[in-house]
Amino acid sequence: MNKLEIEKTMQMNSQKRYEYFIKKVSDYEEVWSLRNEQGWVTSKLDNGSTSLNFWPTKEHAELCAMKEWKKTVAVSIDLEEFIDSWLPGIDNDGVSVSIFFNNKDSITVPVKEILNNLEQELENY
Structure with a gap:
């Protein structure tokens, strides 16, 4: 990716x-998140619920590896695994999904909506 x-x-x-x-x-068939020896990075939403964080590229994730996430590394997740395992598991656990935090804000999207949007986009390939 260019700067x-x-x-x-x-x-x-x-x-x-x-x-x-x-x-x-x-396009790239992978999703990125940050993790350390304790596990994947999470955030607390305003309503007190927990959210897992995901980014579209390694570079975007690494830009957020600061403050409480300073000692984390960007790790890729295969898109098929994300769709088939991660999202259903997240939904079952009652955890929220935070998409593309930019060190200011992100968007929390229901799992079913993410799945639907990914399926629609993948039909173009």
């Missing part, structure tokens, strides 16, 4: 970043 694309996408509003996420992970 300009990374900078521009980090400045998009959360809905545009979500749309970019769907397209990019469909």
Whole structure:
């Protein structure tokens, strides 16, 4: 990825970043998150629930490896595994999904909506 694309996408509003996420992970067939020896990074939402965080590229995830996530590394997740295992498991656990945090905000999207959007995008391939 070039630096300009990374900078521009980090400045998009959360809905545009979500749309970019769907397209990019469909293109490259992988999703990215951050983890350390304790596990995957999580956030607390305003309502007190826990959210797992995902990014479209390694570069985007690494830009968020700061503050409480400073000692984390970007790890890829195969898109098929994300769709078949991760999202159903997240839904069963009652955990939220935070898409494309940019060190300011992210968008929380219901699992069923993410699945639907990914299936629709993947039909284009």
